[in-house]
Amino acid sequence: MSPSNPPPPDAPAGQSAVRPGDVARWLFWVQARKMLPVARPALVRSVLPLWRLQHLAAGAGRELMADEYRRSFGDVGETAVEDAYRVAFRAHYEELLLGKLTVDNWRSYLQFQDQAHLDDALTRKKGAIILFPHAGNFMMMIAAVSLAGYPYTQYAARGLAPAEVAAEHPELFGHNWFRAETRRVREESEDRLPARFLTMETPLRQLFRRLAENEIVGIAFDGRIGNKFMKVPYLGREALLNPGPYRMAIATGAAIVPTMVECPAVGPDICHFGAPIVPDGHTPESLAAAYVTVVEQWLRAHPEQYGTWLLHCRLRNAVDDHPLFVDYAPDDRWRRYDTKAEK
Numbered sequence: 001m002s003p004s005n006p007p008p009p010d011a012p013a014g015q016s017a018v019r020p021g022d023v024a025r026w027l028f029w030v031q032a033r034k035m036l037p038v039a040r041p042a043l044v045r046s047v048l049p050l051w052r053l054q055h056l057a058a059g060a061g062r063e064l065m066a067d068e069y070r071r072s073f074g075d076v077g078e079t080a081v082e083d084a085y086r087v088a089f090r091a092h093y094e095e096l097l098l099g100k101l102t103v104d105n106w107r108s109y110l111q112f113q114d115q116a117h118l119d120d121a122l123t124r125k126k127g128a129i130i131l132f133p134h135a136g137n138f139m140m141m142i143a144a145v146s147l148a149g150y151p152y153t154q155y156a157a158r159g160l161a162p163a164e165v166a167a168e169h170p171e172l173f174g175h176n177w178f179r180a181e182t183r184r185v186r187e188e189s190e191d192r193l194p195a196r197f198l199t200m201e202t203p204l205r206q207l208f209r210r211l212a213e214n215e216i217v218g219i220a221f222d223g224r225i226g227n228k229f230m231k232v233p234y235l236g237r238e239a240l241l242n243p244g245p246y247r248m249a250i251a252t253g254a255a256i257v258p259t260m261v262e263c264p265a266v267g268p269d270i271c272h273f274g275a276p277i278v279p280d281g282h283t284p285e286s287l288a289a290a291y292v293t294v295v296e297q298w299l300r301a302h303p304e305q306y307g308t309w310l311l312h313c314r315l316r317n318a319v320d321d322h323p324l325f326v327d328y329a330p331d332d333r334w335r336r337y338d339t340k341a342e343k
Contacts, residue, residue, distance in 0.1 A: 016166065016174025026178040029096070030185045038100040041108040041268075051089030055082055061311055068310035071327065072235040073303045084307025087263045091137040091308075094269070099189030101143050110137070110144045110261075110269040118150070118216075121255040121276035127211030128276070129256045130218040131245050133295055134309035135302070136261035139190075141271045142218060146195035151215035153196040155207060157225045158187055169319055200225055204248075211252045218259075219245045221291065222309065222324060229322045229337040232288050235296060240322045240337055246284040246291070253279065256287070258294040262302055272298065 036044055055062070065081050073080075094109060101109070121128035130145065130152075132138050146152040160166065160183055161173035190197060195218075198206055207217050221241060229240040249256050258274030274294050279287055299306050313324035321333035 015176045016170040016179075018176050018178055019171070019174075022176060022178040022182075026182045028092075029182045033096040033099070033185065033189070036096050036100065038097050038105055044094075044097070047093065048086075048090055051086045054089050055085035058085065061315075064314055065307050065311040068314055069303065069307065071237060071325070072306075072310060073300065074236075076303045080303055081307060083304035084311075086265070087136060087304055088308040090263045091139070094137055095139045095186075096189075098139060098143055099192040101147060101193070103147050103149075106144050106147045108268065110140045110271055112144070112148075112271050112273065114273045117273040117275050118145075118257050118259075121257050122214060122216075124253070124255060124278075125214050126253040126255070127214050128216050129211070129245055129249055129254050130216055130259045131221045131256050131291060132218070132259040132261070133222050133299065133306065134220055134312075135299065135305040136263045137269045138220070138261050140269050141259065141261045142190075142195050143193050144271060145216065145218075146193050151210070151213070152194070152218060153198055153207065153210045153215065154218040155198050156220070157223070158197060158199050159183065165319065172316065172319065207248065208252060211248070211254045217248075217254070221245060221295070222313075224313070224316075224320065224322065224324065230285065230288070231326070231338050232285075232292060234292055234325075235299070238326045239324055240326065240334060241288060241292075243284045243288065246279070246282070246287040249279040249287060250282060250284065255279070256291055258291060258298075260295065260298045260302070260305070262305055274298075 038044070058065075062081050062085075065084060069076050069080050097109065118128060118130070130141075132141065142152065142154050160175055160180060161169075163175070166173040166175050187197075196210075210217050222239070223242065226242040226244060228243060230243045232239050232241045234241070245256065248254070255276035255278050257276050260272045260274070262270040262272065264270060277287065277290050277294070282290070314328060317323040317328050318330045322337060323329050323334065326334050
């Protein structure tokens with residue numbers, strides 16, 4: 001390591017064996033990041049056809065993703081999985097730019113659609129909650145919104161997995177130097193953005209404070225962090241979703257702005273802002289239903305943007321007691337969140 005890029009602190013005790021994938025991810029997220037010429041978007045995009053190599057190397061993952069598409073979308077055509085790998089490669093590749101994006105160059109990589117919806121939500125002076133699925137290049141959206149001058153706080157999981165989870169699932173979350181360094185560099189790049197990043201360790205009053213100051217809070221509605229979940233119909237299946245964003249909206253009066261990011265085959269990414277959903281008169285369940293209706297419509301029109309997250313959740317379905325969809329839960333622990341069954 002060079003003096004300007006010192007090694008990170010040692011990974012936590014109980015280090016896992018280094019796997020080839022750990023080294024490959026380090027080469028991609030750490031070393032490749034240094035070479036991207038952010039001022040030359042056409043040159044940056046010239047590498048995007050390499051997604052085909054990732055697709056070829058995916059192995060059994062391709063069939064698992066295809067099964068997820070069948071469960072959530074039915075027949076979406078033979079190219080859906082290929083398109084999903086194209087989107088995944090682009091989203092990950094463009095994430096390498098985060099630490100280099102500025103107020104002067106971000107528009108070369110993402111364009112806003114219906115930005116007036118976001119502005120309308122803020123006119124209520126109660127803040128706005130950008131609620132988005134893990135679809136397309138949502139990290140570029142976080143960068144763009146904050147670089148566009150909006151005070152933005154993202155609520156997200158950061159750091160390595162807890163030691164007990166890493167020990168139980170070393171193939172997914174094991175701690176070693178390569179994983180620790182990769183995580184450090186990714187988060188260091190995120191921290192160069194104007195956006196704030198808060199985690200579960202941060203008191204929720206910080207998020208409420210941001211909204212009270214008419215700022216934006218960003219949350220991935222299908223994320224797996226948290227300890228409270230509710231069963232919600234989603235994509236024709238039963239999903240476990242965190243009620244937190246909806247409760248926060250009701251408590252603060254902040255409108256929810258459905259936000260979806262598209263990685264098209266050519267040109268910059270597109271950030272779609274949906275019409276604000278005002279929480280007045282809603283329960284968490286009815287507000288979630290109103291939001292999911294909007295997101296489902298968009299995802300059904302752009303299923304290729306969601307394949308990576310469907311596969312990600314399927315591969316991690318046994319890690320905790322709240323898999324995204326209960327139809328592949330390995331046991332019945334998820335039923336603790338089925339409040340209707342409790343009644």
